[in-house]
Amino acid sequence: MAMGLEAPLSNQPRGVCLEFYVVAVNKADEGEPSNVVLATL
Secondary structure, three states, X not given: OXXXXXXXXXXXXOOOEEEXXXXXXXXXXXXXXXXXXXXXX
């Protein structure tokens, strides 16, 4: 889990389609996951 506005993506496989999403977390609870973003590095 990354906390902040950025998350480094080192040692990720190249040429493979990856899925990323965001979940907001605060003192009350976790939010719903965002829409999935597909990325090929």
